[in-house]
Each structure stands twice: as C-alpha cells, then as structure tokens.
Amino acid sequence: MNKKLVISSFLIMFSVVCLSITVYAATTGFSLRVNGIAIKGEAKVIDGVTYVPLRTVIEGMEGSYHVMPESNTISILRRDISMYGGYTESNPLHSGSKAYFEMNENFNKFIGSVSIEETSKGKDALKVFQEKKEPAPSGYSYVLIKVNLHILASEKPGALLSMNNYRFEYIDSVTLKRTPSFMFPKYSPSVSEGKPFNGWVGFLIPEGHESGMIVLSSTDDRQNALWMKVE
Structure with a gap:
C-alpha cells in the first residue's frame, strides 16, 4: 500500500475519533442539584465552559426570573x-x-x-x-x-x-x-x-x-x- 495513502487514512481515522470525542464531550449532560435537591434540566460543558438553564436554577433557589423582551431586559431577584x-x-x-x-x-x-x-x-x-x-x-x-x-x-x-x-x-x-x-x-x-x-x-x-x-x-x-x- 502506498505510504502516503496509509498516512492519509490514519489521519482521517484519527480526526474522526477526535471529532467523536469532541461531540460526545459537548453533548454529555450533567444532572443539577440546588441545595442538595435535584431539579429538572441538565448542564453541559462545552469547550471548558459550563452551561446551565438559568431560569431553572434561579427558580430552584426560590428566586425570581423575568424576561422582558420589549425592553431587552432579564431581571433576576433573590427571593x-x-x-x-x-x-x-x-x-x-x-x-x-x-x-x-x-x-x-x-x-x-x-x-x-x-x-x-x-x-x-x-x-x-x-x-x-x-x-x-x-x-x-x-x-x-x-x-x-x-x-x-x-x-x-x-x-x-x-x-x-x-x-x-x-x-x-x-x-x-x-x-x-x-x-x-x-x-x-x-x-x-x-x-x-x-x-x-x-x-x-x-x-x-x-x-x-x-x-x-x-x-x-x-x-x-x-x-x-x-x-x-x-x-
């Protein structure tokens, strides 16, 4: 088999594996707990950044979350x-x-x-x-x-x-x-x-x-x- 073809095939396979790992890491969900109590929704870590459903977490902490689209405002109040x-x-x-x-x-x-x-x-x-x-x-x-x-x-x-x-x-x-x-x-x-x-x-x-x-x-x-x- 041509040496260049072998190297190319290896690189392609390696890229596919890396892509699979990246996608898996990006889509794996984490369960959420607020003050030790499980709440609905899940968190995700993408490129080292943790994303959580803000409204779910705020309301889980008995806070108040309001989206005001007409004034482009999101208001959060501690309960x-x-x-x-x-x-x-x-x-x-x-x-x-x-x-x-x-x-x-x-x-x-x-x-x-x-x-x-x-x-x-x-x-x-x-x-x-x-x-x-x-x-x-x-x-x-x-x-x-x-x-x-x-x-x-x-x-x-x-x-x-x-x-x-x-x-x-x-x-x-x-x-x-x-x-x-x-x-x-x-x-x-x-x-x-x-x-x-x-x-x-x-x-x-x-x-x-x-x-x-x-x-x-x-x-x-x-x-x-x-x-x-x-x-």
Whole structure:
C-alpha cells in the first residue's frame, strides 16, 4: 500500500475519533442539584465552559426570573430580598435600608427598589407640611415617611406605575386596621424608568399607635406586600 495513502487514512481515522470525542464531550449532560435537591434540566460543558438553564436554577433557589423582551431586559431577584418573601411583618424593612420588589399591575410587570429615608411624626410632621396643614383632630396624629422609589425595569418600556393613596397603607399595631395615605391628589404622580418618586407619604392615625407598619403593594393585591417599620 502506498505510504502516503496509509498516512492519509490514519489521519482521517484519527480526526474522526477526535471529532467523536469532541461531540460526545459537548453533548454529555450533567444532572443539577440546588441545595442538595435535584431539579429538572441538565448542564453541559462545552469547550471548558459550563452551561446551565438559568431560569431553572434561579427558580430552584426560590428566586425570581423575568424576561422582558420589549425592553431587552432579564431581571433576576433573590427571593430573600424581593417583595414576596423578604420583608414581612416579622422581618420588616427599616429606615436607611433598601428593598427590591416585583409588582404586576395593568397587565405589566415592574421591577423596582424602595427605601425609607426619614420618618416624621406629630408636630414635626406639620413642619413638613410647611404649616399649610391643620393640626390633627383630637386623638389622632400625623405620621409621615419619606420614600425613595425607583423603577429599574418594566415589561413595556416607558410604562407608568401610579402612586395613588392605596399604594402605601399604614397597619395599626393594635387593631391591625389598614389606613391608606392621604398625600396624593386626585391626579396621582407616576413613576417609570428614569423617573423615580422621592417624597413624603402621610397617614392620619390614632395617637399612641405610631409604632405600626407601612405596606407597599399593588392596588389589587393586599396579601403580597413589602413591609416597612415605622421608626
């Protein structure tokens, strides 16, 4: 047999074997476990790079994964800092800290952040009103919180989230009664990406009950809410 032909045949066979190994390595799947628990899906190692189904892994870690194609955004929230499981009545958000939330409203999804910058009560609250507000009725007191709320992403670019009086509600620590804010006028301000809300939210509550909670939620959702401590 011609020597060149033998060498050529060997090289061809060697290339086929290498190709087979490469294909095998690229298509071999690895099972997935999150915190020791098996989840659906598999990982693959291709050219030394590990690929995993991100959504499956994030949700396996009880996180929140949202694809927003219209705004070319993928939003991932850790469940322990998102609205639906992070800051609750027993673990509320405190002044100076920031929470991230997800909110569904008007067939749109909003991802945002919120923080309490300041709290003002009683006579100090009247100074915030610049003396344009009458003193609270007998037996009641004003409680104001200064809120910084940003929309980080929305499913529909430019979508507006209305800041109406029921967006924030005060929960009495004694009676558990909910009281909506009175700060927003009929034509409520709105927030969107690049247009945050930074202002006061006010409540009129019974005196002595100022140690309650503020909740932030969708107007049609009173169960899932972000809880904030009045301090």
